[in-house]
Amino acid sequence: MIGADAKAAGSDLNGTGAPNAGFDNPVLQSQAMYRKLLGAMAQPGRILSCELSLDVPAPLWPTTAAAALTLLDFDTPLWLNPGAAAAPALGNYLRFHSGCPLVEATGNAAFAIISDPAELPPLDSFAAGTDEYPDRSATLLIQVERLDDSRGVILRGPGIECKQTLQAKGLPQGFWQQVQENHAGFPRGVDMIFCAQNQIAALPRSTQVEV
Amino acid sequence: MTQAAQQAAIPDEQAEIDAGAGPDPNYNFAYLDEQTKRMIRRAMLKAVAIPGYQVPFASREMPMPYGWGTGGVQVTASIIGPDDVLKVIDQGADDTTNAVSIRQFFERTTDVETTTRTEDASIIQTRHRIPEKALSEDQILVYQVPIPEPLRFLEPRESETRKMHALGEYGLMHVKLYEDIATHGHIATTYAYPVKVNGHYIMDPSPTPKFDNPKMHRMPALQLFGAGREKRIYAIPPHTAVYSLDFEDHPFDVQQWEQPCEICGATDTFLDEVVTDDRGGRMFVCSDTDHCTRDQEAAE
Numbered sequence: 001m002i003g004a005d006a007k008a009a010g011s012d013l014n015g016t017g018a019p020n021a022g023f024d025n026p027v028l029q030s031q032a033m034y035r036k037l038l039g040a041m042a043q044p045g046r047i048l049s050c051e052l053s054l055d056v057p058a059p060l061w062p063t064t065a066a067a068a069l070t071l072l073d074f075d076t077p078l079w080l081n082p083g084a085a086a087a088p089a090l091g092n093y094l095r096f097h098s099g100c101p102l103v104e105a106t107g108n109a110a111f112a113i114i115s116d117p118a119e120l121p122p123l124d125s126f127a128a129g130t131d132e133y134p135d136r137s138a139t140l141l142i143q144v145e146r147l148d149d150s151r152g153v154i155l156r157g158p159g160i161e162c163k164q165t166l167q168a169k170g171l172p173q174g175f176w177q178q179v180q181e182n183h184a185g186f187p188r189g190v191d192m193i194f195c196a197q198n199q200i201a202a203l204p205r206s207t208q209v210e211v
Numbered sequence: 212m213t214q215a216a217q218q219a220a221i222p223d224e225q226a227e228i229d230a231g232a233g234p235d236p237n238y239n240f241a242y243l244d245e246q247t248k249r250m251i252r253r254a255m256l257k258a259v260a261i262p263g264y265q266v267p268f269a270s271r272e273m274p275m276p277y278g279w280g281t282g283g284v285q286v287t288a289s290i291i292g293p294d295d296v297l298k299v300i301d302q303g304a305d306d307t308t309n310a311v312s313i314r315q316f317f318e319r320t321t322d323v324e325t326t327t328r329t330e331d332a333s334i335i336q337t338r339h340r341i342p343e344k345a346l347s348e349d350q351i352l353v354y355q356v357p358i359p360e361p362l363r364f365l366e367p368r369e370s371e372t373r374k375m376h377a378l379g380e381y382g383l384m385h386v387k388l389y390e391d392i393a394t395h396g397h398i399a400t401t402y403a404y405p406v407k408v409n410g411h412y413i414m415d416p417s418p419t420p421k422f423d424n425p426k427m428h429r430m431p432a433l434q435l436f437g438a439g440r441e442k443r444i445y446a447i448p449p450h451t452a453v454y455s456l457d458f459e460d461h462p463f464d465v466q467q468w469e470q471p472c473e474i475c476g477a478t479d480t481f482l483d484e485v486v487t488d489d490r491g492g493r494m495f496v497c498s499d500t501d502h503c504t505r506d507q508e509a510a511e
Contacts, residue, residue, distance in 0.1 A: 026245065027239065027240045028240065028293065030245070030248075031240075031241075031248075031290075031291070032292055034289075035290060035292060037252075038256065038259065038433070041256050041260060042433045042446075043348075043448070043449060070252070071249060071252065071256075072249075073246055073250075075249075075250065076253070130377075131377035131378075132373045132374065132376075132377045133373075134261050134264060135254070135257040135261065135264065135266045135267070137257070139253075139257075157409070158409050158447075158448040158451040158452075159448035159449055159450060161429075161431075161449075161450045186261075186411070187261050187411065187412075191256070191257070191260040204259065204260035205261070206262060
């Protein structure tokens with residue numbers, strides 16, 4: 001049934017109706033991807049390259065898919081931006097490999113995949129945790145066309161020796177102001193991981209941003 | 212299989228493990244199942260994003276008792292990969308029981324390369340010391356933590372300590388340090404000396420001697436803390452400000468010794484007092500065995 005639905009929607013299934021394959025070696029590939037994610041989160045704004053050969057359903061990129069396969073499971077309600085949610089192959093892929101429930105409301109999501117940054121909802125619509133449990137907050141995987149750390153906004157804070165610059169292409173207007181507000185609510189807030197074609201960078205709530 | 216054959220099979224299996232023939236096939240890589248690793252990995256990402264905040268996690272039963280570093284072992288098991296080089300220390304020593312057994316655990320379950328040389332390790336799991344040699348950005352320091360909550364002995368209720376962290380209400384901790392001064396004339400806390408991370412959370416650096424506190428400040432390596440029995444993970448990202456609590460008129464300072472290490476002669480390291488006989492004989496030697504051995508080698 002799932003295959004029939006997906007075909008009707010004209011999605012890019014691999015002809016068999018089955019979801020695209022996940023990691024060849026889930027244990028070691030998710031470990032390798034996690035170390036990238038941990039490294040990115042520990043050094044905000046630092047761009048780490050990820051060369052992955054993953055066959056993933058559009059509009060997901062291999063970096064985003066690898067991050068999702070590494071972090072998601074039945075414990076992590078996932079929100080998809082409307083563009084991603086409209087591709088049934090993507091939802092099937094993530095649910096098949098990770099078992100994560102998909103949620104409609106941003107506030108109920110532990111993770112969110114935003115395949116098109118233009119569709120990024122306001123950051124404060126996601127769970128920011130509470131002052132007593134700030135860890136009960138969302139992590140956003142935001143796909144961006146390009147990352148550049150030689151220019152852009154100036155980042156300071158834990159994980160950064162003095163300062164770090166970062167530019168991500170395609171973010172909506174007013175995004176960096178929202179990031180400043182997100183930081184101002186520390187320890188509450190959301191954490192972001194930017195996924196470009198072959199690169200990732202992270203922006204935790206602890207980072208101060210100077211536009 | 213006869214009993215004799217069974218007995219014969221055991222040493223063979225052991226030999227295969229020792230020969231570095233790959234991780235023990237009876238276990239998942241690094242022992243933990245993948246769902247547990249994901250849960251711990253997510254907790255660690257939040258811990259890094261909120262420096263010094265203790266993230267609750269569903270600590271698992273490990274094949275060693277609580278108090279033997281199960282928190283650190285779970286953290287290491289969730290980050291370690293085949294390319295890592297692991298060093299394990301117990302009070303600075305590579306060759307004491309806890310360090311040896313944890314190192315063997317990872318040799319068996321991951322078959323990674325292990326080392327005693329601080330600079331060669333990509334992951335260093337530690338019980339109660341920070342290596343004397345400065346760490347780099349490419350390294351991760353994993354601490355085994357018994358009691359993660361610095362306020363626990365001042366306020367036993369978790370609901371209250373959570374509120375105190377949420378409100379930044381840390382007066383009680385300063386009162387404790389003040390009482391030290393009132394009783395002893397100086398701050399008598401010598402280990403598990405409370406620190407403030409990035410100007411926000413007060414954190415227990417685990418029972419490291421306060422001698423090691425300055426090394427945490429702006430350390431280039433990522434520091435991860437795992438408390439297995441208490442089910443908490445916390446972290447300090449690289450280059451993060453870590454301030455040891457003190458008073459203007461009683462500034463923080465570290466232990467000093469009157470004599471150098473009796474083995475290598477170092478004067479800038481943390482020394483252990485070793486009892487040598489039953490007639491009051493004792494000697495002071497470096498607690499960091501790798502540092503001490505290498506200093507001797509350099510001298511020779």
